[in-house]
Amino acid sequence: MKNNFKVACLTGAGISAESGIATFRGMGGMWENHSIEEVATPYGYKKNPLLVWQFYEARRRQALTCKPNKGHLGLARLQNILGEENVTIATQNVDGLHQRAGAKNVLELHGSLWRVRCIKCEKESESFEFFDELPPKCNCGGMLRPAVVWFGEELPQAIFQEAYNKAESCNLYLVIGTSGVVEPAASLARVAANYGAAVWEINPEQSALTYLCQKSWRKKAGDAIEEVIEEILSVQNKF
Ligand code: BJW
Numbered sequence: 696m697k698n699n700f701k702v703a704c705l706t707g708a709g710i711s712a713e714s715g716i717a718t719f720r721g722m723g724g725m726w727e728n729h730s731i732e733e734v735a736t737p738y739g740y741k742k743n744p745l746l747v748w749q750f751y752e753a754r755r756r757q758a759l760t761c762k763p764n765k766g767h768l769g770l771a772r773l774q775n776i777l778g779e780e781n782v783t784i785a786t787q788n789v790d791g792l793h794q795r796a797g798a799k800n801v802l803e804l805h806g807s808l809w810r811v812r813c814i815k816c817e818k819e820s821e822s823f824e825f826f827d828e829l830p831p832k833c834n835c836g837g838m839l840r841p842a843v844v845w846f847g848e849e850l851p852q853a854i855f856q857e858a859y860n861k862a863e864s865c866n867l868y869l870v871i872g873t874s875g876v877v878e879p880a881a882s883l884a885r886v887a888a889n890y891g892a893a894v895w896e897i898n899p900e901q902s903a904l905t906y907l908c909q910k911s912w913r914k915k916a917g918d919a920i921e922e923v924i925e926e927i928l929s930v931q932n933k934f
Pocket residue numbers: 706707708709710712713718719720721724735787788789805843844845846847848849850871872873874875876877878879897898899900901902914915916917
């Protein structure tokens with residue numbers, strides 16, 4: 696029998712916390728020793744590209760030492776159980792851990808640590824290497840930047856549109872490990888709710904999206920994911 700139960704997920708920094716990658720906000724967060732304007736805006740990059748590159752290069756080096764955790768692996772398993780076409784993962788994370796866990800068609804709303812873009816010729820390319828000289832240069836002589844989305848920048852349109860379409864058409868929207876304060880990513884959960892999906896959340900703390908949720912697991916993603924998968928499998932026929 697063909698399975699028509701559709702799950703769309705929105706993940707944030709919290710799902711990678713158990714892999715050892717710091718979240719952004721709060722104590723011990725990645726921005727604790729940086730101002731957001733300095734390292735997460737085009738203005739900051741223009742003002743001090745070296746500082747911004749040092750911040751991202753440190754994160755690239757650290758991310759490579761980290762492994763996907765039970766949360767990432769659980770979502771990849773859910774794709775295997777229900778079918779890739781029925782489980783969409785839109786992530787705000789740039790660490791690539793969903794893909795390394797085996798997840799397919801991951802929608803990277805905020806770009807990737809593993810891509811760079813030239814600010815002169817705008818060519819974008821994959822880059823897993825570490826740069827000897829910072830800021831790194833493109834073959835055209837222009838300066839490269841991390842291909843991530845900073846505040847005030849537009850999200851990659853086609854990717855956001857696909858995430859939006861999946862939010863509109865899913866039965867269940869699963870929000871994992873995000874504070875839900877950054878737009879337009881957070882709006883995807885509201886879109887799903889407006890189109891009639893159930894919204895469930897995994898987060899040890901309340902988030903800005905908790906008010907939308909029928910169910911909230913106040914646990915770490917890795918501790919809750921198997922329970923949530925069981926619950927999805929037991930309710931999918933009731934939708
Ligand atoms: C666990 C856990 C465990 C811990 N298990 N959970 C509407 C209203 C107001 C403002 C705006 C608006 N629309 C747009 C804006 C402006 C702005 C915005 O949203 N500002 C708000 C903050 C006020 N948005 C933008 O500027 C966006 N662009 C845009 O809208 O452009 C419009 C445009 C159109 C046309 C032309 C031009 C422009 C862009 C936003 C880009 C965000 N970029 C960043 C950096 C990415 C690169 C990088 O990684 O360095 O994305 S900011 C940062 O926040 C990063 C994250 O992806 C994002 C979200 O953070 P996240 O993932 O939620 O992390 P935390 O730390 O906040 O939360 C972690 C959670 O995990 C917590 O809840 C913990 O409890 C939980 N947790 N352990 C499960 N084990």
